[in-house]
Amino acid sequence: MLETRRNQETDHPAAKEQALILPFNTVGIADIPFVGGKNASLGEMIQQLKSKGVKVPTGFATTAFAYRYFITNAGLEVKLRKIFATLDVEDVDNLRQCGKQARSLMLETPFPLELQGAIASSYQALCQEYGEDTDVAVRSSATAEDLPDASFAGQQETYLNVHGLKSLLESCHKCFASIFTDRAISYRQLKGFDHFEVALSVGVQKMVRSDLASSGVMFSIDTETGFKDAALITAAYGLGENVVQGAVNPDEYLVFKPTLTKGFKPILQKRLGTKEIKMVYDVGGTKLTKNVSVPESERKQFALNNDEILQLAEWACIIEDHYSQVRGMFTPMDIEWAKDGITGELFIVQARPETVQSQKSKTVLRTYILKEKGDVLLTGRSVGEMIGQGKSRVILDVHQINQFQAGEVLVTNRTDPDWEPIMKRASAIVTNSGGRTCHAAIIAREMGIPAIVGCGNATTVLKTGQEITVSCAEGETGKVYAGLLNFEIQELPLDNLPRTRTKIMMNVGNPEEALGLTAIPNDGVGLARMEFIIANHIKAHPLALLHFDELEDELAKYKIAELTAQYENKAEFFVAQLAQGIGTIAAAFYPKPVIVRLSDFKSNEYANLLGGRQFEPKEENPMIGWRGASRYYDPRYREGFALECQAMKRVRDEMGLTNMVLMVPFCRTPEEGKRVIAEMAKNGLVQGENGLQVYVMCELPSNVVLADEFSQIFDGFSIGSNDLTQLTLGLDRDSELVAHLFDERNEAVKRTIAKAIATVQNYGRKIGICGQAPSDYPEFARFLVELGIDSISLNPDSVIKTMLEIASAEGNS
Numbered sequence: 032m033l034e035t036r037r038n039q040e041t042d043h044p045a046a047k048e049q050a051l052i053l054p055f056n057t058v059g060i061a062d063i064p065f066v067g068g069k070n071a072s073l074g075e076m077i078q079q080l081k082s083k084g085v086k087v088p089t090g091f092a093t094t095a096f097a098y099r100y101f102i103t104n105a106g107l108e109v110k111l112r113k114i115f116a117t118l119d120v121e122d123v124d125n126l127r128q129c130g131k132q133a134r135s136l137m138l139e140t141p142f143p144l145e146l147q148g149a150i151a152s153s154y155q156a157l158c159q160e161y162g163e164d165t166d167v168a169v170r171s172s173a174t175a176e177d178l179p180d181a182s183f184a185g186q187q188e189t190y191l192n193v194h195g196l197k198s199l200l201e202s203c204h205k206c207f208a209s210i211f212t213d214r215a216i217s218y219r220q221l222k223g224f225d226h227f228e229v230a231l232s233v234g235v236q237k238m239v240r241s242d243l244a245s246s247g248v249m250f251s252i253d254t255e256t257g258f259k260d261a262a263l264i265t266a267a268y269g270l271g272e273n274v275v276q277g278a279v280n281p282d283e284y285l286v287f288k289p290t291l292t293k294g295f296k297p298i299l300q301k302r303l304g305t306k307e308i309k310m311v312y313d314v315g316g317t318k319l320t321k322n323v324s325v326p327e328s329e330r331k332q333f334a335l336n337n338d339e340i341l342q343l344a345e346w347a348c349i350i351e352d353h354y355s356q357v358r359g360m361f362t363p364m365d366i367e368w369a370k371d372g373i374t375g376e377l378f379i380v381q382a383r384p385e386t387v388q389s390q391k392s393k394t395v396l397r398t399y400i401l402k403e404k405g406d407v408l409l410t411g412r413s414v415g416e417m418i419g420q421g422k423s424r425v426i427l428d429v430h431q432i433n434q435f436q437a438g439e440v441l442v443t444n445r446t447d448p449d450w451e452p453i454m455k456r457a458s459a460i461v462t463n464s465g466g467r468t469c470h471a472a473i474i475a476r477e478m479g480i481p482a483i484v485g486c487g488n489a490t491t492v493l494k495t496g497q498e499i500t501v502s503c504a505e506g507e508t509g510k511v512y513a514g515l516l517n518f519e520i521q522e523l524p525l526d527n528l529p530r531t532r533t534k535i536m537m538n539v540g541n542p543e544e545a546l547g548l549t550a551i552p553n554d555g556v557g558l559a560r561m562e563f564i565i566a567n568h569i570k571a572h573p574l575a576l577l578h579f580d581e582l583e584d585e586l587a588k589y590k591i592a593e594l595t596a597q598y599e600n601k602a603e604f605f606v607a608q609l610a611q612g613i614g615t616i617a618a619a620f621y622p623k624p625v626i627v628r629l630s631d632f633k634s635n636e637y638a639n640l641l642g643g644r645q646f647e648p649k650e651e652n653p654m655i656g657w658r659g660a661s662r663y664y665d666p667r668y669r670e671g672f673a674l675e676c677q678a679m680k681r682v683r684d685e686m687g688l689t690n691m692v693l694m695v696p697f698c699r700t701p702e703e704g705k706r707v708i709a710e711m712a713k714n715g716l717v718q719g720e721n722g723l724q725v726y727v728m729c730e731l732p733s734n735v736v737l738a739d740e741f742s743q744i745f746d747g748f749s750i751g752s753n754d755l756t757q758l759t760l761g762l763d764r765d766s767e768l769v770a771h772l773f774d775e776r777n778e779a780v781k782r783t784i785a786k787a788i789a790t791v792q793n794y795g796r797k798i799g800i801c802g803q804a805p806s807d808y809p810e811f812a813r814f815l816v817e818l819g820i821d822s823i824s825l826n827p828d829s830v831i832k833t834m835l836e837i838a839s840a841e842g843n844s
Contacts, residue, residue: 051097051149055090055236060357066092067172067232072382080353085346086378089160090167090236091153095174097146098207098230105140108227111211120220123433123452126213133211142204150203150235151196157237164195166238166312168380169202171209174230188212191270192238192312192319199235206233214448221455239380242311242320243372245334246271247281248468249343250385251288251351252363254476255416255467255507257388258546258619259363261299262286262347265468266334268325269309271367271380277445277465277472278322280304280485282334286344287618287686295687298340299615300542303597304466304485306330331596335370342377343368350382363388365473387476396523396550399504405512408493409461411486413502413509414472416547418518419459419481420500423493440501442493446471454478459501461489461511483509506543523831528552529838533815534822535830536626538801540564542612545619548827552834555623555690556616557749557824558801561630561675564612565640569605570594573671575642576601587642594641602674609678610686617688624692626726626749626801626824630675631696633658654763659697659728664706676714683721694726694749699733701740708744718746729798730754735787742794749824750787752802756780775804776811788818797821809836816840 047053047065058066058074066074070092077087102108114132119125158165169190188209190202209215210231219226239246247266252259267274267281274281281304287297306325313321335343347366354362367381399418424439426432429449435441437456444463446454447470454460454471455478462471465484475482481503483489493499493511500516503509536557539545542564571591575582579601582588591601598604617625633653638644646667650656662668682688693716698704704727708718711725718725727734727741730751734741741748752775753764759780762769774780784800791798799822805812806829815823816837825833 047094049096050094051100051146052153053092053094054153055087055092055234058092060354064174065094065096065232066234067095067174067230068383069170069172069381070232070234071172073234073236073380075353075357076350076379076382080349083349085349086376088237088239088378088380090157090234092172092235093146093150093203093233095230095232097149098210098232101140101143101146101207104143107136107140110136112227115226118216118220120217120452126217126452130211130213130216133216134208137208137211138204142200147200150200154196154199154235157235161237167193167199168234168236168238169193169199169206170234170236170381171206172232172234173210173215174232189272190319191272191310192242198319203233203235207231212448214451217452218448236380239369239378240371240373241369242270242309244370244375245269246367246369246380247274247334249347249366249368250363250468251347251366252385252388253285253546254385254388254472255414256547256550257391258549259361260288260618260621261546262288262291262344263467264335264340264343264347264368265304265466267304267306267309268329268334269311269322270320271369272320273308273310273322274466274468275367275470276447277462277469277484279306279308279466280464280487281306281466281468283466284335284340284344285615286340287614287621287688288344288348289621290618290687291341291344292348293687295685296337296341297614297618297686297688298337298611299618299686300611301333301340303331303333305487306334333597339370339377346377346379350379354382354384358384365468387473394524394526396521396525398521398523399502400519400521401500401502401504402517402519405500405514405516407510408499408513409483409486409489409511411461411483411489411509412465412467412472413505413507414467414475414482414484415480415503417479417481418500418502418504419457420515420518421458421498423461423495423497423499425490425493425495427490440499442489444490445469446474454480459483461486461493461501463487463489481509483511486511506541506547508543525550525552528831528834531834531837532841533820533837534799535834535837536624536799536801536822536824537827537830538824539616539619539827541567542615544827545616549619551827551830553620553623553830554822555620556625557799557822558694559613559616559625559627561609561613561628562632562636564609565630565632568612569608569640571605571641572637572643572646573602573605573674574646574668575640576605577670577674579642582642583645584642591641605674606678606681609675610681613678613691614682614686614688617682617691618686620690621688622690624690625688626692626694627679628694628696628728629659629663629672631659652763654765655758660695660703660707661697661699663695664703664710669710672710673714676711676716680715683723689722692724692726692747694728695745696728696751697730697754698727698741699731701737701744704741704744728754729787729791731758732783735783735790738787738790739794742791742796745796747797748787748791748799750784750798750800750802752780752784752800752804755783755802756804759783775802776808781814784815785818788815788820792819792821799824805833809833812836813840 060075249264264284265281283302285300363385435453441457460482500512534554540560540563595604638647663672724746726747727745729748801824
């Protein structure tokens, strides 16, 4: 009876309810009760997205009815309920014992013959298409799995490279038993699911030969900040289990979705992972798969090329759009992909709704702030923008997790779902390996625990009982500090903030913080500094890269060679890194304006970059020496400026980020302004072309006195109150001897600023301020509002406070 029903038309709900097997191409997202979230999603993509170019390997699923038929036919429920009568998931030993008994019971009970026959004929159909004993992936899919508010990812087992019917039946049987793994039992109890209400479906899918290429995970949202306009892709060599489990530190790529869908190529970030091992088929061996070492030369290359990165990101957009439409609400996705090493094709092998950022409150901004610094013991990839602390507990073997005490920091090589019973009791998690999409990262985010993954040597550096602070609140790099450091948590309600007439912008220098800062209400970026990216990411003087072979400093030469190892052309390293850094800031705030100040290092600061001393003069007073505009057209630096221009052109033309405005610093005369505009044009940055605006810093008395002439050359002005104050008052702000006289609120400075605003606005140009003063002094912000300034750019930590001050000033004016 059951065997014949399996072969009937399966689109009819009654037929689906009592089918033992359903091919993927007959199921969709509405069929979760029959085949679980994972399999329903595969069917949905095969049916709905194939026409849009998304490739998904074919296959079939055993149904929830088949699972319940197995349980009922053998009378297992009574026996299982007896085992679970004494269950206590907080007692690790008790949990382990109950789980072991339940799994043994399942495995000792043979499959009904009808189910064996149904699996056999469906597998035979696959073999007819792909060849005898074709290789398949066998994955569990719980009927409560991959629901928007709970992620059962990895709770049940997966078997790769399964060949032949005997091996397939064994793997399906093990999948059924894995509904009672310790971690699955613990997780269901935690989330309030009844163990007997959840059923298990097994997905049998044609393998993608990623053992000969690469695979990974991608999210259609930034996993840490919840920034919804970026797709995060991770990639490593071999089968995907290592990335999911966190056994390798994968490459990471970040792609900006809004301009990708317009045909641009906005790869914002490319981070090379160590990718030390890869999982491959164990040909002729005793196991299905094995891990092998990756050759050094391959580790130093990215696992995907740019076209493949963009292809995957496009698919992430298509999948996210489809699921958002189906569910009638924005639905970011968590997707697994694989590349076939034989055909070179990319495939999507899983997709499920993302369950952490999509559930977060958007009306409260919670910020963790470290109030003191200590010795940094370790760094890695930060997960969850929080801070945790406690005594560390180093555990290398999952069988020792009963040693763990609540509130400790879990330190281990990596985690898999077997660790989950203790993860929820940790104050923080630190691992040697893994990237931002690995198991430890996903579970830590879901449980609201800070984690630092991919530290490399955490289990040797940290000792059990050592007091540590784990900070994920300082950007993408997480830091483990010695001792229990003071920190505070700020909560800002975002739902009733006033809107101001004066535009409130932000000063941003660090691309790693940019995506997170967009949660703060803003009108764009009033000052994006290049210097942070050059000093911290590039580290080398642009002329040292252009004239690498002529470098006299051997140590600098060695360090530059290391930094630029992936680049044949060392100047391309500068262009790529600067474009990625500025591109990330421009994308974070897109389509709002992002005003990027061209480089404004002084000669002594340039000299401190790798290889810099050879190309820089020694100046008595670099503060008012060869800096800003005067360098750009000078034959001694012109080719270095050309690299900056190439990077900025890439951001606008290749990434499509035309919201970027360029700003010229320390421009002493209108003639100098014209020379810089001409130099930029020579390098492909033509004012007015494709909407390119060029602003000037208003930071010299000459900029104010000749504001009418500068207005004929530049599209807008930004007051740099730090330099304008020191040059109006004739003092060196770096000298402690006269530091007490430095005050932007001095009447001479205020009159200068008032004159600048009046003149510039008289000529129909925009003028804002990006200096420190309005962040530090609320009364100074009021003064600017009264003058009718167009925008005020603030340090991120003072935006809300100053916004309230500005709203009050506007209300009174």
